Amino acid sequence: MRNAVEGRLWLGKERRAFLGHGRMELLKKIDETGSISKAAKAMKMSYKAAWDAVDTMNNLAEKPLVERVTGGKGGGGTRLTAYGREVVETFRVLEEEHERFLRNLSQRINAKDGHLRLLKSMSMRISARNQLAGEVIRIKRGAVNAEVTLRLKGGHPLTATITNESLDELDISTGSRVYALFKANALILSTETNVKLGVENRFEGVVERIEKGSVNHEVVLELEGGTRLCAQLGTSALRMLGLKAGMKVNAFCKANHIMIGIY
Structure with missing residues (x-):
């Protein structure tokens, strides 16, 4: 029996998985169809899962990969940006080189007739709906905890509270590139412009879409x-706020609800 080396290519930022074959196929389908719903159908995935993947890619990329198109003959749609097409083409070239490397490695293993135990690295998937890349611009240490303030894409500040021990273990300093992670239910939404809740983080955004479920609903905001x-609301809260696509809202999040990760 011949030994074979198999592997999957992921495009990452240092040690952080970012783009893989599945996401690239989704981007290609969006480019081909001009519609995220058609792309999701072609990929046999839900419309919500497709949008979740697109939001994650756009949030982690230096520039948006996918953008909405309004108006026109078809009433609008979704398309790749010029930067998105460049990323897809770069991945195609890398994938070809990756396959060539695996073929060569398989040949070398079989040429030596070795019985190798190939170790497969474990990958971690995070359930937090909001995963945002940012640069540390300020650190304020206290007796036990430290406030770490990031600058997100678009210049938005975000403050997280972590222990001084975690700050030292992660070796975070001003200028570090990190990720802010928090669940959808950590966001509080309000349609009042002057409301004050006494929390560290406040964002002004526009409702892009609402994904309704049987009990809870996801509200996606664009800053x-x-x-x-992404915020998660119950039916009564959604009805009380009267949210609709295009509405301006404020989102609030406590600093101690946000986790910090490095890549």
């Missing part, structure tokens, strides 16, 4: 600069 946040 200036392209960052997207």
Whole structure:
């Protein structure tokens, strides 16, 4: 029996998985069809899962990969940006080189007739709906905890509270590139412009879409600069706020609800 080396290519930022074959196929389908719903159908995935993947890619990329198109003969749609097409083409070239490397490695293993135990690295998937890349611009240490303030894409500040021990273990300093992670139910939404809740983080955005479920509903907000946040609301809260696509809202999040990760 011949030994074979198999592997999957992921495009990442240092040690952080970012784009893989599945996401690239989704981007290609969006480019071909001009519609995220058609792309999701072709990929046999839900419309919500497709949008979740697009939001994550747009939030983590230096520039948006996908953008909405309004108006026109078809009434609008979704398309790749010029930067998105460049990323897809770059991945295609890398994938070809990756396959060539695996073929060569398989040949070398079989040529030596070795019985190798190939170790497969474990990858971690995070359930937090909001995953945002940012640069540390300020650190304020206290007796036990430290406030770490990031600058997100679009210039939005975000403050997280972590222990001084975690700050030292992660070796975070001003200028570090990190990720802010928090769940959708950590966001509080309000349609009042002057409301004050006494929390560290406040974002002004526009409702992009609402994904309704049987019990809970996801509200996706777009901030200036392209960052997207996802909030989770119950039916009564959604009805009380009267949210609709295009509405301006404020989103609030406590600093101690936000986790910090490095890549």
